[in-house]
Amino acid sequence: MTDRVEIRELWRLTWRDVDPAARPAFDPAGVAEVVRSLPPAAEVPQPGADQWLVDFWYDRMTEALVGHLGDWVVGWWYTLAMEDFQDRGVIPVWRGHRPPVTTPDQTLTRIAEAVVAWHELLVELATDARGRFAAAASPAADGTGEPPAWRAVQGRGRVSVYPAFRERPLPHPWELSWADAETLDGVFDPDTVPVVVSGLVAASQPPSAQADWRLRELWLESISAGLVERYGRWAVGWRWSVGEGDLDGGPVGSWCCLSHSAETPEATAAGIAAALVEWREWLDDLAERFDRFLPLPADDVDGWERAVAHLVTAVGDRTQYESGWYDCCKTVLGWLLEAAGIEPERRKDLLEHAVSGRFASWVEPARAVVESVAEDLARRVAVDHA
Structure with a gap:
């Protein structure tokens, strides 16, 4: 074919x-x-x-x-x-x-x-x-x-x-809840990942880098589905690559896309395995960062400002402020709000007012902008509490 x-x-x-x-x-x-x-x-x-x-x-x-x-x-x-x-x-x-x-x-x-x-x-x-x-x-x-x-x-x-495509069976990483992201289905042992991934790659021949995008996406989704079945929903994030890769604007540097990251089946499996481990390490790193600030009283404006500014900078450093990095930033801040116990609809409103339109692709925001976003979000959280 x-x-x-x-x-x-x-x-x-x-x-x-x-x-x-x-x-x-x-x-x-x-x-x-x-x-x-x-x-x-x-x-x-x-x-x-x-x-x-x-x-x-x-x-x-x-x-x-x-x-x-x-x-x-x-x-x-x-x-x-x-x-x-x-x-x-x-x-x-x-x-x-x-x-x-x-x-x-x-x-x-x-x-x-x-x-x-x-x-x-x-x-x-x-x-x-x-x-x-x-x-x-x-x-x-x-x-x-x-x-x-x-x-x-x-x-x-x-x-x-045109008729709309049906929703895909797997979520984009930014659709994960923090409960999804932090939860491990059993023990995650990085040393076993290469064997698991090699089995998934061997089960289905990777398409060529020049293949139609739909065939490439179907193959990548099949790999993601296997990883989710083995490790849990959090595993879909292995493809959220830095810059203009598969999913754009993420924190994963070990994988870009089939056209750049796939060579032999062995090299492709090695890249996917490294990306999954890197993604898990990023989630664990975020959990540690959240623990430094939470629990955080809603009226502790200074504490919220510090937490938000810290996370914006951490995400920016990890994503290298590349294409679409602000989506990862909004996701991480949303996870922080979730971990703090703020309801989903209110989280959406808080992020929309405080973050949307404030950051741009390929641009590291000035410190004053980061501080302004942190202050705005912190004050809105405090107002909600009051």
């Missing part, structure tokens, strides 16, 4: 690319046979397969369709209508929706039907026979030959709507 696809975006196509007049031999009755003849048609995912795997398979089918029918077919999974959309008035709304995967025969039939419907839509756009689109067209550019309806639906006023 191929591990990557190359497809032109619909929005980069010109009318010349999609004009149905350029394919007079197109036969809608033969589309079903074409669809079933494509190599990916023999590999329809099972119902209930991971959404990223299904999405990648549909891209493979689209790439194969383009190879057989031409670039115009990339839009097969879109529908189009002029709608009164939110507060923007009546505009062209493109809705991208891939058919649900059921049986292979049903799935391939739906694709064929969608390809024919897309062709029919382009025929309509050529003449605007139903009068649905042309009235919204911008003035024609000299020499383009674009029909008014095409200009109308491809203009700046259009909007594209």
